Ligand SMILES: Nc1nc2c(ncn2[C@@H]2O[C@H](COP(=O)(O)OP(=O)(O)OP(=O)(O)O)[C@@H](O)[C@H]2O)c(=O)[nH]1
């Protein structure tokens with residue numbers, strides 16, 4: 596049966612569909628993504644790695660898949676490779692910001708995949724849980740004035756989490772990986788990917804110790820977002 600396509604004129608734009616709306620799509624729903632480039636990129640922690648770039652039909656920013664290790668190990672029939680669905684975080688991933696836990700999660704995921712022999716890291720253009728870098732910086736200013744990460748988003752007129760999981764599910768399907776073990780502390784990610792037709796064979800906790808700056812941020816994720824951090 597051909598895969599259902601999300602209507603081109605989805606009201607919020609394909610990549611900003613909040614989780615609740617994605618859950619309303621049938622499990623076979625897909626968005627149109629084109630594989631536009633790929634190259635071998637040896638990494639410090641994973642000498643065997645390839646980056647595959649996907650671009651949406653309606654333009655926009657590229658989403659990347661970093662394939663670690665043996666490609667056969669990734670798509671082996673019945674296998675469930677270690678997978679990380681990582682939302683872009685300029686401050687944490689690139690600069691090593693202490694405000695969040697993204698940097699250790701990103702590097703930790705690649706190192707674990709290399710140890711495991713193979714894995715796939717989806718690096719999604721969903722900065723600031725989907726509100727973008729400029730708004731995330733505004734949210735940080737509000738947090739410095741006393742709001743927590745969730746209320747800061749709301750004060751800016753956004754939901755707590757503006758990300759969707761359809762793009763990640765579509766990338767995995769196009770890579771021939773319908774079944775995964777997911778590195779995450781976020782139960783919504785597991786449910787969201789499952790709702791989009793990906794079989795999550797297991798969740799692997801992906802916790803890193805608080806650093807003295809992000810303690811309240813991590814406590815808020817556990818208390819208000821339901822992240823499994825304790
Ligand atoms: N809006 C907003 N986004 C943030 C903030 N801190 C980090 N982020 C973004 O949050 C995203 C990472 O999401 P997290 O909530 O840390 O974790 P998760 O992806 O839901 O769950 P895990 O898989 O367990 O890491 C990245 O896009 C970051 O840029 C913040 O205070 N406000």
Ligand SMILES: [Zn+2]
Pocket residue numbers: 684686687688695696697698
């Ligand atoms: Zn971050």
